[in-house]
Amino acid sequence: MTQQHITHAAELVVQAMLGTDPTPAAIVQALAAAGLLRTTPLEVYRASWDDDSLGLYVSRDAARARCLLDAAAARPESQLAWHPVTEDDMDEEYLAADGQNVEYYVTTVPVRLTGEF
Structure with missing residues (x-):
């Protein structure tokens, strides 16, 4: 989604919320309907x-x-x-040099975000 699309979607949310229910639940619902909420967890990768x-x-x-x-x-x-550590899970992989594990790993790390109000 481009910045222009995000801005337009945010404007639609604001327009939808004016004169309607301004509760947090209604705002979240409007953001979700506009496609502005992340639906997949944020991940980083540890080397x-x-x-x-x-x-x-x-x-x-x-x-x-x-x-x-x-x-x-x-x-x-x-x-x-690169090879997966286990065949059924690509969350962790190791680097092989000439077919031998050289102890370099990349691991998917889910990031937990907490909000304070």
């Missing part, structure tokens, strides 16, 4: 080597790139490839 964190990233590709940077420097001649 790590062995037990050391290499940081949190907003995309899997960025976390992978961070791991690849170190692994390629340590093993410049190796063939590097």
Whole structure:
């Protein structure tokens, strides 16, 4: 959704709320109807080597790139490839160099957001 679409949707929500029920529940309902509420949980990706964190990233590709940077420097001649830790779960994957696990991992980390009013 582009910024223009988001702005237009927000304007529609405000127009819908003027002169109607201004309760939080009604506002949330109007935001949901306009498509402005996130329906999937926010996730970040943790890059790590062995037990050391290499940081949190907003995309899997960025976390992978961070791991690849170190692994390629340590093993410049190796063939590097990502593999899931378990076949049925892509939330965690490891980097292999020439078919051997080199202890670099990317893990999907759900972010819990809490709001205070």
